[in-house]
Amino acid sequence: MTTNHKGDRPVRILLAEDNSADVWLIEEALRRQSLAFQLDHHLTAAEAIEAVKKCGFHGSPIPDLVLLDYNLPGGQGLEILTAAAANPNLTGVPKAILSSFLRPNELEDVITMGASCFIPKPASLAEFLGDVGTKVVYLLNANGALQGNSAKTT
Amino acid sequence: MMPQQVTDFGSQFTGPARVKLLAVDDDPHNLVALQAILEPLDQELMLAENGTDALRLCLEHDFAAILLDVRMPVMDGFETAEMIRSRKRSHRTPILFLTAYRSDEQLFRGYDLGAVDFLFKPIVPEILQSKVKVFVELRRSEERLQRQTEDLKRTERRFRDVLEAAPDAMVITSEDGRIELANSRVDMLFQYSRETLIGQNIRTLIPEWERLTAEPIQDSSAQMEIRQTGVRRDGTLFPAGITRSPFHASEAILVTTSIRDITSQVDAEARIQQTNAELERRVAERTAALSTSNEALRQFAWAASHDLQEPIRTVRAYAQWLSEAVNGRLAERERGMLAIIEDHASRLNQLLGALRQYIHVSESGQQEWAPVDCNAVVAASVATLQTMVQETGASVDWSSLPIVPSIEILLLQVFQNLISNAIKYRSSERVPMVKITSAATKAGWTFSVIDNGIGIDAKYSEYIFGVFRRLHTVEHSGTGIGLSICKAAVERLGGRIWVESNPGHGSVFNFTLPRDPHREGRTQ
Numbered sequence: 001m002t003t004n005h006k007g008d009r010p011v012r013i014l015l016a017e018d019n020s021a022d023v024w025l026i027e028e029a030l031r032r033q034s035l036a037f038q039l040d041h042h043l044t045a046a047e048a049i050e051a052v053k054k055c056g057f058h059g060s061p062i063p064d065l066v067l068l069d070y071n072l073p074g075g076q077g078l079e080i081l082t083a084a085a086a087n088p089n090l091t092g093v094p095k096a097i098l099s100s101f102l103r104p105n106e107l108e109d110v111i112t113m114g115a116s117c118f119i120p121k122p123a124s125l126a127e128f129l130g131d132v133g134t135k136v137v138y139l140l141n142a143n144g145a146l147q148g149n150s151a152k153t154t
Numbered sequence: 155m156m157p158q159q160v161t162d163f164g165s166q167f168t169g170p171a172r173v174k175l176l177a178v179d180d181d182p183h184n185l186v187a188l189q190a191i192l193e194p195l196d197q198e199l200m201l202a203e204n205g206t207d208a209l210r211l212c213l214e215h216d217f218a219a220i221l222l223d224v225r226m227p228v229m230d231g232f233e234t235a236e237m238i239r240s241r242k243r244s245h246r247t248p249i250l251f252l253t254a255y256r257s258d259e260q261l262f263r264g265y266d267l268g269a270v271d272f273l274f275k276p277i278v279p280e281i282l283q284s285k286v287k288v289f290v291e292l293r294r295s296e297e298r299l300q301r302q303t304e305d306l307k308r309t310e311r312r313f314r315d316v317l318e319a320a321p322d323a324m325v326i327t328s329e330d331g332r333i334e335l336a337n338s339r340v341d342m343l344f345q346y347s348r349e350t351l352i353g354q355n356i357r358t359l360i361p362e363w364e365r366l367t368a369e370p371i372q373d374s375s376a377q378m379e380i381r382q383t384g385v386r387r388d389g390t391l392f393p394a395g396i397t398r399s400p401f402h403a404s405e406a407i408l409v410t411t412s413i414r415d416i417t418s419q420v421d422a423e424a425r426i427q428q429t430n431a432e433l434e435r436r437v438a439e440r441t442a443a444l445s446t447s448n449e450a451l452r453q454f455a456w457a458a459s460h461d462l463q464e465p466i467r468t469v470r471a472y473a474q475w476l477s478e479a480v481n482g483r484l485a486e487r488e489r490g491m492l493a494i495i496e497d498h499a500s501r502l503n504q505l506l507g508a509l510r511q512y513i514h515v516s517e518s519g520q521q522e523w524a525p526v527d528c529n530a531v532v533a534a535s536v537a538t539l540q541t542m543v544q545e546t547g548a549s550v551d552w553s554s555l556p557i558v559p560s561i562e563i564l565l566l567q568v569f570q571n572l573i574s575n576a577i578k579y580r581s582s583e584r585v586p587m588v589k590i591t592s593a594a595t596k597a598g599w600t601f602s603v604i605d606n607g608i609g610i611d612a613k614y615s616e617y618i619f620g621v622f623r624r625l626h627t628v629e630h631s632g633t634g635i636g637l638s639i640c641k642a643a644v645e646r647l648g649g650r651i652w653v654e655s656n657p658g659h660g661s662v663f664n665f666t667l668p669r670d671p672h673r674e675g676r677t678q
Contacts, residue, residue: 022468028475121467123467123471
């Protein structure tokens with residue numbers, strides 16, 4: 001199994017995604033990158049907001065990556081991002097927005113609120129697995145989270 | 155003996171009205187002689203043989219002069235003259251005495267009785283003629299004067315009648331507004347009695363009244379109704395319609411001011427304004443309601459085209475994933491089934507993409523209008539279709555297309571879709587040839603995209619512009635939204651689009667673009 005540089009643990013990813021079909025696809029994409037990972041998965045925006053507020057407090061772990069679906073029930077992708085930006089423990093942790101489509105003004109908003117990256121959900125399986133996987137690996141690499149992890153580097 | 159009217163010279167002629175003369179003599183021979191002498195004067199001469207007859211005639215006629223013989227039996231000339239003078243009708247008729255005697259006593263008596271002259275017998279015809287002629291002329295000018303006076307009186311009466319009958323209050327003033335005359339409607343309207351108004355200034359009634367400044371004919375304020383305020387005697391005000399017309403009287407310019415109480419007109423106008431405002435408010439409300447429902451529809455279409463994409467993407471990805479995962483373990487028929495799921499999901503995805511494009515085009519009214527060179531737009535369209543053009547060996551020709559006020563991105567969509575359709579629906583028997591022409595019209599331009607393809611049956615010429623309408627199988631055609639996009643784009647640009655076709659030989663897609671798109675009122 002793969003390890004990371006901070007004591008042989010898998011990379012920790014905080015994921016907010018209501019579509020379990022997409023959760024499977026995301027897991028498959030990460031597996032195909034040979035990435036050892038642990039998903040902290042939240043189905044609703046409310047849960048995810050609570051989770052990002054707690055990160056680094058009271059023994060709650062700090063994730064290596066925050067991955068947010070923008071179109072959650074209640075449409076609160078931006079609120080999760082705002083909550084994440086307010087938590088100093090998440091400063092420097094890459095935050096990526098997942099969505100099949102963003103309006104230009106929405107893209108502007110998420111970037112303003114500290115998203116490092118927008119990852120579109122492509123229509124075909126090959127593209128989805130390829131794009132999501134490589135972008136996640138790229139973000140983790142850029143943040144130095146993958147030293148020792150056997151994930152392919154891009 | 156009855157007086158006889160012996161002569162009526164030339165009554166058949168129309169000339170100056172003849173005057174009446176009376177000759178009185180007891181000797182018929184003298185009367186005949188007088189008649190002969192006076193005949194050349196061509197007047198109406200009446201004859202009497204005694205004073206009684208003369209008096210009777212004087213009761214019935216007005217004579218210009220009376221020739222009176224002094225010596226007559228029963229009632230002599232002086233007595234007769236006295237009687238004539240005493241009658242009101244004849245009291246000023248000139249009397250000429252005819253006498254054979256020159257006595258001072260007679261003369262004094264005669265002049266005392268009002269004689270104007272004496273003629274001594276034997277009568278000298280020329281003297282008699284010239285004396286009588288003077289009286290004839292005198293009478294004529296008197297009559298003329300009388301007629302003129304009557305005419306004048308009639309004219310004035312008529313003028314006053316007209317003034318009285320006028321539907322409006324009429325005030326005639328001097329140039330500076332001093333009231334000379336007013337009709338009874340002025341009394342009614344302003345509650346004054348007319349007599350007290352004469353001599354006052356019209357500004358008592360209409361404080362804003364202004365004298366006509368320039369030459370009346372050039373002063374446009376004359377003859378045109380203006381709105382001012384009328385002041386009644388009790389001080390109450392009313393809106394007044396004022397028209398001033400100047401006219402040149404003999405010495406000065408007088409101004410007729412007509413005044414109308416326009417209270418009901420002003421009220422009616424206010425009501426109309428109120429009604430209009432109400433109408434506008436309702437239109438605005440309705441428009442707001444419509445744009446709310448339009449906005450709701452727009453949001454629905456937007457959400458549908460985007461939200462449907464999510465499940466379709468998932469279906470497609472999972473069909474692919476499954477077929478990848480179980481590959482080799484499935485029978486060919488089962489793999490076919492998975493392929494069908496994948497194909498249809500992919501097609502639905504494509505349709506949703508086209509629908510999004512359609513929504514985008516039909517809503518892009520906010521883009522910048524700018525002069526667009528159609529030659530460049532067509533060239534750009536052909537460039538994006540390069541693969542298709544090369545694969546089919548199609549030729550696309552155009553020349554000297556105009557520069558039009560337009561939105562470039564929309565125009566590009568139109569040409570791209572029309573040219574792509576022209577090649578897509580080509581005949582299997584011919585190399586596709588596409589020609590783009592333009593013609594200037596009064597309102598703008600008509601563009602034509604002409605092909606030699608399979609053509610379209612006339613009964614489908616409206617149908618094909620609807621969203622998702624297709625005439626051909628999925629394999630042969632696109633999303634069925636290309637022409638809808640063209641229609642939406644052309645209508646956004648203020649034009650219209652239609653097709654003419656000869657099935658089996660080709661189609662011509664025409665569309666218009668207005669010269670002044672903002673006045674043409676773009677379709678929503």
